[in-house]
Amino acid sequence: MSDVYLLAESAETALGGGEANLFEALRSGRSGAAPVTRFDASRLIASKAACIDVSPEERKSGENLTQALLRRLFPRLSHLPPVDSIIWAGVKGNAEFIESGQGITCPYPHLPRHYSHWIRDELGWPQARLLEVNAACVSSTLGLALGAERIASGRCRSALVIAADIVSRFTFAGFSALNALTPDTCRPFDSGRNGLLLGDGAGAIVLSGEEYARDSGMPPLARLSGWGMANDANHITAPARDGRGLVAAIQAALQGAGLKPDDVGAVCAHGTGTVYNDAMELTAVETIFGERRFPVFSIKGAVGHTLGAAGCIETLISVRALAERIVPPTSGLRSPEPRAVGRASEAPQKFRTGAILKTSSGFGGVNVALLLESAAGADT
Amino acid sequence: MIAYVTGAAVVPRRRVRSFPYLEREIAGRFPRFGRFDEYTQIGCAAVFSAAWQAGFRPGSPLRNVGVVLSSQYGSFETDEAFYATTLAGPELASPNLFSYTLPNIVIGECALQFGWTGPTYVLDGQGGRGEAALAEVAAYLKSGRSEAMLAAWLELRPEWAPRGAEGAAVIVIETDRKGRRPLLEMDLSGEGRLALASGEKIVTIDDILSALGDPGLAPGLLETRGTP
Numbered sequence: 001m002s003d004v005y006l007l008a009e010s011a012e013t014a015l016g017g018g019e020a021n022l023f024e025a026l027r028s029g030r031s032g033a034a035p036v037t038r039f040d041a042s043r044l045i046a047s048k049a050a051c052i053d054v055s056p057e058e059r060k061s062g063e064n065l066t067q068a069l070l071r072r073l074f075p076r077l078s079h080l081p082p083v084d085s086i087i088w089a090g091v092k093g094n095a096e097f098i099e100s101g102q103g104i105t106c107p108y109p110h111l112p113r114h115y116s117h118w119i120r121d122e123l124g125w126p127q128a129r130l131l132e133v134n135a136a137c138v139s140s141t142l143g144l145a146l147g148a149e150r151i152a153s154g155r156c157r158s159a160l161v162i163a164a165d166i167v168s169r170f171t172f173a174g175f176s177a178l179n180a181l182t183p184d185t186c187r188p189f190d191s192g193r194n195g196l197l198l199g200d201g202a203g204a205i206v207l208s209g210e211e212y213a214r215d216s217g218m219p220p221l222a223r224l225s226g227w228g229m230a231n232d233a234n235h236i237t238a239p240a241r242d243g244r245g246l247v248a249a250i251q252a253a254l255q256g257a258g259l260k261p262d263d264v265g266a267v268c269a270h271g272t273g274t275v276y277n278d279a280m281e282l283t284a285v286e287t288i289f290g291e292r293r294f295p296v297f298s299i300k301g302a303v304g305h306t307l308g309a310a311g312c313i314e315t316l317i318s319v320r321a322l323a324e325r326i327v328p329p330t331s332g333l334r335s336p337e338p339r340a341v342g343r344a345s346e347a348p349q350k351f352r353t354g355a356i357l358k359t360s361s362g363f364g365g366v367n368v369a370l371l372l373e374s375a376a377g378a379d380t
Numbered sequence: 381m382i383a384y385v386t387g388a389a390v391v392p393r394r395r396v397r398s399f400p401y402l403e404r405e406i407a408g409r410f411p412r413f414g415r416f417d418e419y420t421q422i423g424c425a426a427v428f429s430a431a432w433q434a435g436f437r438p439g440s441p442l443r444n445v446g447v448v449l450s451s452q453y454g455s456f457e458t459d460e461a462f463y464a465t466t467l468a469g470p471e472l473a474s475p476n477l478f479s480y481t482l483p484n485i486v487i488g489e490c491a492l493q494f495g496w497t498g499p500t501y502v503l504d505g506q507g508g509r510g511e512a513a514l515a516e517v518a519a520y521l522k523s524g525r526s527e528a529m530l531a532a533w534l535e536l537r538p539e540w541a542p543r544g545a546e547g548a549a550v551i552v553i554e555t556d557r558k559g560r561r562p563l564l565e566m567d568l569s570g571e572g573r574l575a576l577a578s579g580e581k582i583v584t585i586d587d588i589l590s591a592l593g594d595p596g597l598a599p600g601l602l603e604t605r606g607t608p
Contacts, residue, residue: 043471091482094456098463109538111452112504131512132504134454136482142501153519155572170463173470174478231500233442236488237479244442248497252525363479364488366500 004148005213005220005375007158008206009316010076012069013303014050014199018076022303022313023320026328027348031302033186033197039169046181049167050199050304064096064110067118069164069202074122077160077204081215082125084156087147088116088132089140089163091308095170119162128160134308136362137270138229139163140203141311145227145368147207158212164202165307172198178237180274187332188271188298189278189344196272199304203312220375222319225355226259228252232365239277239361243284246361249369250288257355257371261289264371265354266327268318270361271298271344272305273332277361282339284359293342295349301332311360311368318356318372326350381569382577383521384562385588386528387434387552390597391426393418393536394547409438410493415476417458423449423486423534426548430530431494434552435560438493446498446520447487449532450513454483454502457536486534498526509533509599510549510585514574521555522568528554533585545602549585563592 011017014032015025032050041047052069059068090112097109112132120128135142140163147159165171175181175198182195213220230252232245239246254261269281285296299317306313321327326348333346358370406413406428413421427447436445462477479485483502491500499520503512510533517529534548553566565577566588574582576591586599 039470041470043469092459094459098460109456111456112454113452113506116504130504130506132506133501134482134503135484135501149519153523155519169466169470170459170481173466173473174462174475174481176470177473177475177478229499229501231446231488231491231497233491233495233497235492236485245497363482364484364500365491366484366488 001152002209004151004224005208006222007208007218010073010204011313012072012202014052015303019316019320026302029329031331044176045183051167052200065166066164073204083128083158083160085159086128086130087143087161088112089143089308091139091165095168135366136364138360138362138366138368139308141360141368148224148227151209158208160206162204163309163312165309166200167198185332186273186301188273188301188330189340190333191335191337193273196274197304199306201306201309201313203309205312223373223375225373226253226257226371229368237363239280243280245367246284247287249367253369253371263354264357265351266295266356268314268358269296269298271300295327295351296343297327297330315358318358322356383553383555383566383568384557385564386554386562387430388597389426389429389550390601391422392547392601417480419455419536420486422548426550427490430550430552436494440495442495442497444498444526445496445528446526447500447530448513448516449502450510451483451534455481456538508584518568518574547602551588
């Protein structure tokens with residue numbers, strides 16, 4: 001099995017783009033939550049989201065908002081040698097088409113393959129093989145796992161994992177109908193948490209083996225040393241109370257990386273701010289790590305839940321955290337629930353050694369875990 | 381490496397309402413079957429049928445079994461139906477329909493019934509029918525990380541979509557035939573290439589269905605619909 005490296009990244013969120021800028025914004029405790037103006041939410045209990053301002057001039061003719069966000073990612077990718085595979089992991093790319101009521105007069109309805117082809121064309125990488133994955137809110141985390149698997153097994157040299165999702169009337173009304181949106185402030189791991197915040201987001205990560213990394217001339221940002229996925233087999237929208245799927249995914253990632261739980265220095269959690277998700281994650285953390293107190297953080301109170309893009313964005317923040325040996329605060333946290341005390345914090349937290357564990361869970365019972373280590377492998 | 385096809389099912393869209401297992405087994409086993417959207421009903425009917433043939437039973441202990449599904453349009457029809465419920469006001473959005481506006485939910489419904497905890501996700505349907513899913517499934521089985529995998533194809537095309545096949549096709553592939561006589565033997569040992577044990581090349585789910593030689597599993601049953 002070949003080593004897998006994270007070689008390049010790009011992101012756009014309500015707190016800005018680029019992993020360094022975004023990390024600093026998160027570290028300073030900023031939040032992108034604001035009243036929604038994109039559509040009328042006045043008849044709903046929730047009214048806030050973390051949206052990105054995109055000027056009309058920025059949107060090219062015939063392109064939607066999702067594409068405008070993706071276009072912002074390209075300058076940080078287009079200088080790279082062509083990748084072997086492009087893995088598209090956006091979840092609701094068709095929402096704008098459906099909302100517009102354009103029907104068959106629209107050039108295409110923005111199926112996953114339309115985005116992957118468009119990205120390939122825009123980046124000028126015509127030989128790249130295309131793969132489009134959908135596993136709800138774990139989609140880009142899963143995309144990273146699938147890309148890593150392909151590189152590690154020698155099936156490809158490099159893969160671009162890329163995703164974008166926006167705050168649409170479609171998703172806002174849907175999550176509102178499920179009573180999943182916070183009516184005030186998203187507070188992951190807080191004893192008073194009451195729902196999630198939706199956010200616009202786009203993220204891209206280039207994974208590579210040693211050969212592509214050498215050809216690109218770029219130093220690896222980190223090593224993706226382990227990955228695992230598992231289904232709860234419990235419920236389509238609610239997580240398993242015992243966290244069994246997430247536990248199995250973490251165990252598989254640890255095994256693949258050859259690491260023990262004590263080798264993990266911090267966890268970038270899914271941390272949606274819903275009562276059940278966060279409780280499940282803390283249960284899984286205690287199952288794997290016992291009573292140990294160490295940094296567990298979520299950025300969704302700051303940038304919102306960006307659906308398919310969340311995994312990419314959170315992974316690149318984890319890469320930065322790994323380099324800085326500090327994790328950003330969990331925005332919105334006031335009073336951590338008992339199991340989050342000593343783990344989640346409203347302030348940045350230092351950690352001295354170890355890998356970072358990135359976890360994601362989503363509708364359909366899906367869970368994915370990634371383990372990130374420094375590229376030199378000297379963390380553990 | 382030899383693997384075994386232990387179950388297969390084809391459910392054309394037009395037949396799901398009269399599908400033979402539906403009344404006898406599926407509706408009773410899936411308590412909420414009647415509330416599923418059509419995409420999920422067709423997918424569950426096909427998965428249930430193939431899994432039942434392979435010896436899986438609902439309510440069994442958890443097993444490391446996975447499902448990879450190929451679909452181009454995914455839940456698009458359900459997405460449109462959900463959005464229609466919001467047109468008179470977003471506060472009227474259907475929570476039940478929203479839950480099914482993701483193409484992987486159908487897999488989740490099956491996983492929770494059968495206790496499957498392996499990889500479960502959807503890929504686009506580029507290439508031949510189920511080609512992407514079949515390649516993924518073979519890779520998992522070769523790696524030894526799953527004891528059994530289902531490769532599935534599921535497609536419902538919106539009215540405005542170009543004409544194409546609709547329905548579901550599902551194949552169960554296992555590394556242990558559990559003392560039973562498999563439907564087919566597959567050779568997974570080729571690098572990036574699948575074949576029957578007889579040497580015949582396999583690329584799509586259709587190739588397997590055709591090799592089974594069962595008129596009830598003929599790929600041609602997946603009729604066309606949509607704009608010519």
